[in-house]
Amino acid sequence: NAGVMQNPRHLVRRRGQEARLRCSPMKGHSHVYWYRQLPEEGLKFMVYLQKENIIDESGMPKERFSAEFPKEGPSILRIQQVVRGDSAAYFCASSPPLGDITQYFGPGTRLLVL
Amino acid sequence: AQSVTQPDIHITVSEGASLELRCNYSYGATPYLFWYVQSPGQGLQLLLKYFSGDTLVQGIKGFEAEFKRSQSSFNLRKPSVHWSDAAEYFCAVDHNNAGNMLTFGGGTRLMVKP
Numbered sequence: 001n002a003g004v005m006q007n008p009r010h011l012v013r014r015r016g017q018e019a020r021l022r023c024s025p026m027k028g029h030s031h032v033y034w035y036r037q038l039p040e041e042g043l044k045f046m047v048y049l050q051k052e053n054i055i056d057e058s059g060m061p062k063e064r065f066s067a068e069f070p071k072e073g074p075s076i077l078r079i080q081q082v083v084r085g086d087s088a089a090y091f092c093a094s095s096p097p098l099g100d101i102t103q104y105f106g107p108g109t110r111l112l113v114l
Numbered sequence: 115a116q117s118v119t120q121p122d123i124h125i126t127v128s129e130g131a132s133l134e135l136r137c138n139y140s141y142g143a144t145p146y147l148f149w150y151v152q153s154p155g156q157g158l159q160l161l162l163k164y165f166s167g168d169t170l171v172q173g174i175k176g177f178e179a180e181f182k183r184s185q186s187s188f189n190l191r192k193p194s195v196h197w198s199d200a201a202e203y204f205c206a207v208d209h210n211n212a213g214n215m216l217t218f219g220g221g222t223r224l225m226v227k228p
Contacts, residue, residue, distance in 0.1 A: 004157075033214075042204055042218035043158075056214055091157060093216075101146070101208070103216060107157040 004106035025094030137205030
């Protein structure tokens with residue numbers, strides 16, 4: 001059973017470009033979470049999604065950031081017009097629909113904005 | 115404000131020595147509690163979790179943690195540290211007990227001396 005998959009693992013963008021980060025949850029998991037880890041800091045919650053629904057986006061910046069989890073395919077975290085302060089590691093986690101609520105994390109995408 | 119505190123930013127121990135990493139949380143009720151480990155450039159791996167019941171929880175890699183309600187603590191311990199345990203350790207809390215948003219501590223970086 002493959003774990004949570006994230007791609008790309010590393011992403012370099014210039015200021016003003018768009019960044020798209022993908023997350024495929026573990027098999028059987030229908031809940032996806034995105035977290036951001038700034039250098040030398042802990043993880044900060046961004047958004048919680050279920051299939052085709054955003055459940056909690058209280059940690060998402062108000063502008064330039066969006067997330068989706070379509071019926072088919074991976075969850076996407078999209079950052080428009082990136083700035084240097086967006087440089088961070090972005091982690092996705094997933095959990096099953098019932099029972100165990102433990103979140104299992106992917107390897108992360110390291111975004112560097114030049 | 116609700117928070118998770120890991121008072122020790124860095125800890126260095128000798129290989130074979132015992133280890134205790136501290137975690138305190140500030141929530142009204144007993145939240146679900148987790149410890150994760152992150153190796154350099156990697157994602158987060160779940161070490162152990164506490165939902166209810168026995169306050170001493172056993173995890174992987176020989177780790178254990180004890181929930182102490184009176185101290186609002188969930189300290190991680192290992193009786194004998196191995197060089198491969200060098201990593202960053204994060205305590206996390208699900209204060210809604212609903213499996214949505216995890217709040218992380220700032221992390222403790224463990225170094226192991228030979």
